[in-house]
Amino acid sequence: MRPEEQGVEVVVLVSVGRHPITGRARRADQDARGLELALGLEARLPGSRIGLLHAGPHREESESALRGYLGMTAGTGLDSLTLLEQAEGADAIPALAEHLAAAPPQLVITGARAERGEGSGLLPYALAEHLGWPLVNGLAAVEKVENGVATLLQALPRGQRRRLKVRLPAIVSVDAAAPAARQSAFGPARRAELEATPVAAELDLELAEWPMVPARKRPKRLKIVKSASARDRFKAAAAKAEGGSGQVLEGVSSEQAAEAIFKLLREEGVLPR
Amino acid sequence: MDEIRRRDPRREWVARNRLHPEHARALAEQGGGATSEWLGPQGVMRKNPHAIGFMGPNGVKRIDRSGAQQGGRVSGAAHQAALDRRRIVTIEAPAFLVAVVPELSGGRLSSHDKDLLGLARRLADADPDHPGAVLAVVFGEHKEDSFGEAGIDRVLHFGDEAYAGFAPEARLAALMAVERELAPRHWLLPDSPLGGADLGRRLALRLGERPATGVWQVEGDGEAALGWRCTARGAAESLDIQRPLPRVALALSECAEPVDETRHAAEPLSLMAAVPRALSRIEDLGQVAVDPAGVALAEAEFILSGGNGVKDWDAFHHAAKVLGATEGASRVAVDDGFMARDRQVGATGTWVTARVYLAAGISGAIQHLQGIQSCDKVVAINMDPGCDMIKRADLAVIGDAGEILSALVAKVEQQRGGQRDAA
Numbered sequence: 001m002r003p004e005e006q007g008v009e010v011v012v013l014v015s016v017g018r019h020p021i022t023g024r025a026r027r028a029d030q031d032a033r034g035l036e037l038a039l040g041l042e043a044r045l046p047g048s049r050i051g052l053l054h055a056g057p058h059r060e061e062s063e064s065a066l067r068g069y070l071g072m073t074a075g076t077g078l079d080s081l082t083l084l085e086q087a088e089g090a091d092a093i094p095a096l097a098e099h100l101a102a103a104p105p106q107l108v109i110t111g112a113r114a115e116r117g118e119g120s121g122l123l124p125y126a127l128a129e130h131l132g133w134p135l136v137n138g139l140a141a142v143e144k145v146e147n148g149v150a151t152l153l154q155a156l157p158r159g160q161r162r163r164l165k166v167r168l169p170a171i172v173s174v175d176a177a178a179p180a181a182r183q184s185a186f187g188p189a190r191r192a193e194l195e196a197t198p199v200a201a202e203l204d205l206e207l208a209e210w211p212m213v214p215a216r217k218r219p220k221r222l223k224i225v226k227s228a229s230a231r232d233r234f235k236a237a238a239a240k241a242e243g244g245s246g247q248v249l250e251g252v253s254s255e256q257a258a259e260a261i262f263k264l265l266r267e268e269g270v271l272p273r
Numbered sequence: 274m275d276e277i278r279r280r281d282p283r284r285e286w287v288a289r290n291r292l293h294p295e296h297a298r299a300l301a302e303q304g305g306g307a308t309s310e311w312l313g314p315q316g317v318m319r320k321n322p323h324a325i326g327f328m329g330p331n332g333v334k335r336i337d338r339s340g341a342q343q344g345g346r347v348s349g350a351a352h353q354a355a356l357d358r359r360r361i362v363t364i365e366a367p368a369f370l371v372a373v374v375p376e377l378s379g380g381r382l383s384s385h386d387k388d389l390l391g392l393a394r395r396l397a398d399a400d401p402d403h404p405g406a407v408l409a410v411v412f413g414e415h416k417e418d419s420f421g422e423a424g425i426d427r428v429l430h431f432g433d434e435a436y437a438g439f440a441p442e443a444r445l446a447a448l449m450a451v452e453r454e455l456a457p458r459h460w461l462l463p464d465s466p467l468g469g470a471d472l473g474r475r476l477a478l479r480l481g482e483r484p485a486t487g488v489w490q491v492e493g494d495g496e497a498a499l500g501w502r503c504t505a506r507g508a509a510e511s512l513d514i515q516r517p518l519p520r521v522a523l524a525l526s527e528c529a530e531p532v533d534e535t536r537h538a539a540e541p542l543s544l545m546a547a548v549p550r551a552l553s554r555i556e557d558l559g560q561v562a563v564d565p566a567g568v569a570l571a572e573a574e575f576i577l578s579g580g581n582g583v584k585d586w587d588a589f590h591h592a593a594k595v596l597g598a599t600e601g602a603s604r605v606a607v608d609d610g611f612m613a614r615d616r617q618v619g620a621t622g623t624w625v626t627a628r629v630y631l632a633a634g635i636s637g638a639i640q641h642l643q644g645i646q647s648c649d650k651v652v653a654i655n656m657d658p659g660c661d662m663i664k665r666a667d668l669a670v671i672g673d674a675g676e677i678l679s680a681l682v683a684k685v686e687q688q689r690g691g692q693r694d695a696a
Contacts, residue, residue, distance in 0.1 A: 018508065020509065118507045120484070120505075135441075151558075157467055161560065161561040163558040164557055165556040212513065214511065215512055231339040258677055270597070270628065
């Protein structure tokens with residue numbers, strides 16, 4: 001059978017973000033990266049369709065933030081966003097799960113964590129559990145989609161990548177390793193439509209119970225030296241942070257120096273094999 | 274050496290008597306040179322002030338009262354006992370279990386894992402009459418041999434090939450088997466991208482729990498269901514959420530002090546029932562070779578950084594390519610136009626977190642040293658033996674950067690060529 005690349009139906013879940021300094025509503029960084037990924041996918045696979053989905057209250061502040069996503073899709077023909085309208089403080093997961101189950105897309109892209117509320121990063125996992133779909137976190141790129149199987153690149157720490165094959169439909173979450181979001185165009189964002197549908201809301205009572213305060217700085221861990229001898233404790237307290245414990249090679253030939261460096265690099269295991 | 278010290282009063286007397294013909298031999302037997310203190314025949318401590326101290330480098334007698342110079346006479350066994358003075362704790366019949374799934378990055382317990390195990394110990398040891406046991410669930414191959422020192426009572430090892438790499442479905446099936454058979458009271462996982470952040474959320478939802486994520490503080494609280502209250506980070510690190518500790522918690526690093534006073538049994542454990550094979554819809558095709566030049570400087574693992582001492586930049590780029598290092602630069606090299614601005618390391622550039630940082634021809638301005646604060650191993654190549662980079666470096670070589678780099682490149686290429694011939 002000839003591998004055949006056909007378009008995929010993608011739904012990007014978007015949320016209202018929070019500017020880290022001013023605290024104003026904005027498009028959330030990770031969700032915007034997710035949309036960028038979807039737009040890149042659409043450009044490569046003709047016939048793909050992208051839907052934008054948000055569940056939450058319909059207010060002026062959140063609307064301007066959501067239009068930030070629509071400003072990114074200028075020129076791609078995508079000019080509407082589905083808004084599942086809920087009361088403030090409602091749980092978004094049942095509404096989203098119901099909407100996705102009614103018209104299942106092939107790929108759902110979300111950010112890893114919300115920038116408001118609890119921000120626990122549970123939403124993609126809860127949706128995967130509800131729908132029974134596989135989930136891949138930390139997505140960096142979609143390499144190809146053929147015959148209902150997607151080949152993805154997952155980001156690992158230190159810039160490393162891992163290649164995965166996932167059977168569709170699937171949920172993927174993106175974090176800072178995904179491609180950076182393009183600029184949002186103001187005009188198309190103003191002209192785009194928000195299709196609001198009111199849905200039944202289940203209030204998140206547990207979350208409302210928990211006290212929330214602005215994050216305070218975490219205490220720095222002190223370096224405690226447990227030693228029987230007063231001399232050792234004094235030395236540890238009085239020593240400078242980096243106290244010349246290193247080895248210095250002076251007056252050696254460059255071959256000997258290279259040998260020593262090579263040995264250290266080999267021990268650390270950073271040289272490619 | 275045996276622990277019982279036997280005294281020979283006659284030897285002691287000979288050692289005290291400077292005029293005795295066997296005096297020197299007796300002294301040497303008693304302990305390297307003249308003894309300064311001994312127990313007298315009446316049971317009184319006697320001191321010889323002339324025997325204290327040592328000859329300094331200028332021929333002057335020096336007395337070090339810190340105790341550092343005295344050593345020498347401690348027997349091997351006594352010394353060993355002083356080294357591992359950790360209390361050995363064995364919990365035979367635990368009242369409950371605290372399950373921890375360490376991330377084991379690189380096959381060893383990371384500092385994040387050790388903090389988490391410290392938290393697990395706090396939860397387990399809260400009631401000294403009914404202590405719980407800490408159970409570590411370990412997946413895949415590992416190189417760790419100090420599970421006991423980290424505070425683990427029981428180890429459950431799933432070494433099967435199916436759990437290696439990215440296998441969340443297989444790992445989740447194993448954890449569910451642990452839950453069915455052992456039913457731990459708490460599940461603790463590190464909230465780190467590679468380890469528990471993914472697996473912990475899957476586990477919590479499968480258990481039907483609402484997990485606490487980003488936990489950084491846990492306190493006792495009699496009113497809560499499990500007796501603990503936690504503080505968790507939420508909303509992109511901007512909120513602190515106080516809530517009762519649920520069964521599943523994902524904790525940040527430095528959530529508790531690592532265990533350092535006790536040593537635990539780390540008994541291997543195995544499940545009675547076999548873990549059901551989960552049909553995986555995710556296939557791991559393995560790691561992809563990435564171009565080191567494309568890796569962001571802030572997260573690169575191995576950086577070759579060049580400064581004013583580098584004269585031949587083509588050779589420098591070639592060296593970075595051969596060594597497989599990400600390129601960095603000091604401010605001078607960037608200002609002179611040899612490197613791009615986004616490659617600058619330091620306070621005004623990028624703060625790097627490399628494991629190995631090779632600085633060629635960089636003398637180490639304070640701004641540059643700030644930028645490499647969190648690097649593990651620093652190797653410096655410089656002409657000036659008195660510069661600050663040499664003081665910071667773990668291995669410093671005094672010499673011309675260009676020459677030493679080319680020698681290093683030749684060495685690496687020769688090694689690689691040799692391997693290829695052998696193969």
